[in-house]
Amino acid sequence: xxxxxxxxxxxxxxxxxxxxxxxMKVERMPLDKLKQKKQILEWQRDDYRSMNTLLQDLDNxxxxxxxxxxxxxxxxxxxxxxxxxxxTASASAANVATSIQVQQIATSAxxxxxxxxxxxxxxxxxxxxxxxTFTVTNGDGxxxxxxxxxxxxxxxxxxxxxxxxxxxxxxSAFYDEQTGRVSIMKKDTGEKAxxxxxxxxxxxxxxxxxxxxxxxxxxELTGKTDGKDAVFTINGLPTSRSSNTFTINGVTYTLKSTxxxxxxxxxxxxxxxxxxxxxxxxxxxxxxxxxxxxxxERYRNxxxxxxxxxxxxxxxxxxxxxxxxxxxxxxxxxxxSSGLSKMRMDLYTKVEGSNITIxxxxxxxxxxxxxxxxxxxxxxxxxxxxxxxxxxxxxxAIYRLFNNDSTNYSEKGIARRLRxxxxxxxxxxEQKAGKTIWTxxxxxxxxxxxxxxxxxxxFEDRLKEIEDxxxxxxxxxxxxxxRANEQSMYLMNAFFGGSQ
Numbered sequence: 001x002x003x004x005x006x007x008x009x010x011x012x013x014x015x016x017x018x019x020x021x022x023x024m025k026v027e028r029m030p031l032d033k034l035k036q037k038k039q040i041l042e043w044q045r046d047d048y049r050s051m052n053t054l055l056q057d058l059d060n061x062x063x064x065x066x067x068x069x070x071x072x073x074x075x076x077x078x079x080x081x082x083x084x085x086x087x088t089a090s091a092s093a094a095n096v097a098t099s100i101q102v103q104q105i106a107t108s109a110x111x112x113x114x115x116x117x118x119x120x121x122x123x124x125x126x127x128x129x130x131x132x133t134f135t136v137t138n139g140d141g142x143x144x145x146x147x148x149x150x151x152x153x154x155x156x157x158x159x160x161x162x163x164x165x166x167x168x169x170x171x172s173a174f175y176d177e178q179t180g181r182v183s184i185m186k187k188d189t190g191e192k193a194x195x196x197x198x199x200x201x202x203x204x205x206x207x208x209x210x211x212x213x214x215x216x217x218x219x220e221l222t223g224k225t226d227g228k229d230a231v232f233t234i235n236g237l238p239t240s241r242s243s244n245t246f247t248i249n250g251v252t253y254t255l256k257s258t259x260x261x262x263x264x265x266x267x268x269x270x271x272x273x274x275x276x277x278x279x280x281x282x283x284x285x286x287x288x289x290x291x292x293x294x295x296x297e298r299y300r301n302x303x304x305x306x307x308x309x310x311x312x313x314x315x316x317x318x319x320x321x322x323x324x325x326x327x328x329x330x331x332x333x334x335x336x337s338s339g340l341s342k343m344r345m346d347l348y349t350k351v352e353g354s355n356i357t358i359x360x361x362x363x364x365x366x367x368x369x370x371x372x373x374x375x376x377x378x379x380x381x382x383x384x385x386x387x388x389x390x391x392x393x394x395x396x397a398i399y400r401l402f403n404n405d406s407t408n409y410s411e412k413g414i415a416r417r418l419r420x421x422x423x424x425x426x427x428x429x430e431q432k433a434g435k436t437i438w439t440x441x442x443x444x445x446x447x448x449x450x451x452x453x454x455x456x457x458x459f460e461d462r463l464k465e466i467e468d469x470x471x472x473x474x475x476x477x478x479x480x481x482x483r484a485n486e487q488s489m490y491l492m493n494a495f496f497g498g499s500q
Contacts, residue, residue: 019474028463030459031456031459031460031463032306034452034455034456034459035304035306035456036303036304036306037452038449038452038453038456039304040304040329041445041448041449041452042449043326043329044329044330044433044445045433045434045445045446045449047293047326047329047330048330048429048432048433048445049429049433049434049435049436051289051290051293051330051336051429052426052429052430052433052435054286054289054290055286055339055422055425055426055429056422056426057282057286058282058283058286058418058422059418059419059422059423059426061278061279061282062279062415062418062419062422063419065275065278065279066275066276066279066402066403066415067402067403067415067416067419069091069092069399070090070091071271071275072091072272072275072399072402072403073091073267073272073395073396073399074091074267074268074271074272075088075089075090075091075093075095075265075266075267075268076089076265076266076267076268076271077089077251077263077264077265077266078263078264079261079262079263079264080261080262080263080264081259081260081261081262082256082261083256083257083259084100084102084255084256084257084258084259084260084261085100085102085253085254085255085256085261085263086253086254086256087251087252087253087254087263087265088251088252089250089251089252089265090250090251090252091250092250093249093250093251093265094249094250094265095265095266095267096264096265097262097263097264097265098234098235098251098262098263098264098265099234099235099236099260099261099262100232100233100234100235100253100260100261100262100263101232101233101259101260102230102231102232102255102257102258102259102260102261103231103232103233103258104228104229104230104231104232104258105228105230105244105255105256105257105258106139106189106190106227106228106229106230106241106242106243106244106255107189107227107228108139108185108186108187108188108189108193108227109139109185109186109190109193109194109224109225109226109227110183110184110185110186110224110225110227111183111184111185111195111212111221111222111223111224111225112181112182112183112184112223112225113181113182113183113210113211113212113213113223114181114211114212114213114214114222114223115179115181116213117180117211117213118179118180118181118211119156119175119180119181119182119209119210119211120180121156121157121175121177121180124155124156124209125153126150126151126152126153126154126159126209127152128152129149129150129151129152130149130150130201130205131147131148131149131150131201132147132148132149132150132201132202132205133145133146133147133197133198133199133201133202134146134147134169134195134196134197134198134202135195135196135198136168136169136170136194136195136196137192137193137194137195137196138170138186138188138190138192138193138242139186139188139189139190139191139192139193139227139229139242139243140188140190140192140242140243141190141192141242144168145168146166146168146169147168148162148163148166148169150162150205156175157175159209159210160173160174160175160182163184169195170186170187170188171184171185171186171187171195172184172185172186172187173185180211181211182210182211182212184221186227188242188243189227189228189229189230189242189243189244190227190228190229190242190243191226191227191228191229191242192227192242193226193227194220194224195220195221196218196219196220196221197215197216197217197218197219197220197221198217198218199217199218200217202217203215203216203217203219206221229241229242230242230243230244230246230255232255234248244256251263251265267391267392267395269388269391269392269395272391272395272398273384273387273388273391276368276382276387276398277382277384277387280368280380280382283343283347283380284379284380287340287343287377287378287379288377288379290336290339290340291340291377293329293330293331293333293336294330294331294332294333294336294337294340295331296327296328296329296330296331297327297328297331298327298328298329298331299324299325299327299328302321302324302325302327303325304322304325304326305318305321305322305325335425335428335429335432336425336429338425339421339422339424339425339428340378342421342424342425343418343421343422344378346414346417346418346420346421347363347380347414347418348362348363348370349409349410349417350362350410351401351404351410351411351412351413351414352410352411353404353406353408353410353411355400355404356397356400356401356404356411357394357397357400359390359397360390360394360397360398360400360401361401362401363380363401363414365390366386366387366390366391366398366401367382367383367384367385367386367387367389367390368380368381368382368383368387369381369383400413401413401414402414402415402416403415403416404416430443431443431444432444432445433445434446
């Protein structure tokens with residue numbers, strides 16, 4: 001619109017400003033329609049993206065809970081004596097009972113400074129930089145080199161901190177002010193642990209600064225109490241480990257004390273049931289929302305409001321109007337309708353193949369059916385008793401029902417089918433409505449918005465020209481009236497001025 005201030009009607013007495021505004025309202029009507037069309041496209045874009053968010057949530061749930069054995073085939077482990085042994089099990093562990101007798105707990109190797117030599121913290125000093133070099137053997141027999149540089153002026157606390165923080169050394173050291181002694185303990189356990197001082201500088205530092213009298217280059221640190229391996233008998237087989245925590249056949253045991261216990265591993269039917277029930281609930285929630293969008297009424301008599309219309313309404317009126325105006329943006333949408341139909345087929349189609357167990361090839365066979373009420377829009381119903389029975393009967397068969405891998409659709413598990421359909425539907429929606437990180441050129445609605453924005457820009461330029469033209473015409477009229485008024489006044493003065 002023109003930016004110059006204009007004052008009209010001085011000669012004619014007409015409200016030129018209001019007349020121009022009224023004329024421009026008519027001229028602006030096509031522009032308002034363009035802006036309304038733009039708003040509808042933006043609402044459609046946003047609604048499409050909200051549907052994609054729902055579909056992505058379903059896909060994430062399937063991936064995190066149904067496709068992973070660790071989520072789907074959880075094991076329940078119980079110990080008859082948790083103070084002796086506790087255990088956890090991976091999805092691959094067999095459902096068995098294991099007897100275990102613990103004869104010895106694994107312990108860490110410990111080195112103590114000389115009991116007759118007190119380390120004086122207040123007088124501790126490092127006169128020159130010194131590099132300490134070690135060969136460290138862990139409790140399981142694995143070895144590595146460790147090198148630490150102690151800087152001139154380092155304090156005892158600083159030295160202890162450096163020793164503790166070196167990952168290759170793998171120790172926990174501390175200084176006891178009461179006794180004046182230094183304690184070093186390997187963080188891992190096992191009888192093969194050792195720390196060898198590789199050179200004379202290292203031996204001298206430990207002997208002179210840390211109180212390990214008798215430390216010798218090329219030999220193990222003095223003051224050692226050997227670590228121990230865990231010794232136990234499992235199902236009658238005597239064996240040992242360097243650590244109190246170890247894994248055998250998918251079961252991870254943690255030894256706590258000497259004694260006996262029985263470890264029982266079984267399928268966690270509650271975990272699998274909850275995962276499947278979660279899928280049904282998530283699927284029902286999402287198809288309910290998508291069906292609502294597909295059936296939502298489209299109120300074509302409620303177009304988006306213009307800025308001028310909003311100025312004449314209250315906030316509540318605007319809210320109620322726009323609620324109807326943006327209703328039904330995705331009514332009857334073919335992409336969403338096709339996606340729902342395909343997901344229903346994914347769920348109902350029998351899974352075939354040599355890996356599929358008889359009686360575990362369809363959802364109906366494990367207690368999941370479709371609601372008989374057509375108003376539910378294909379929601380799934382669970383027979384909880386039957387599903388629990390089927391899980392208890394053969395959890396591996398249920399896992400394969402959902403996750404059997406094949407390039408052949410008929411042999412592909414239900415979860416894999418659903419993920420393929422969701423991915424395809426999301427892709428089609430993105431081609432139409434894009435996603436937040438895309439530019440408008442990358443999707444169909446965005447390209448339509450670019451065209452409309454260009455049309456709006458051109459139309460606004462045209463409106464400026466039209467308004468300027470109206471003002472020029474009315475200004476010319478005002479000038480003509482002004483001249484007519486001046487001539488009239490001149491004639492009146494000519495005829496009647498002399499007789500006064």
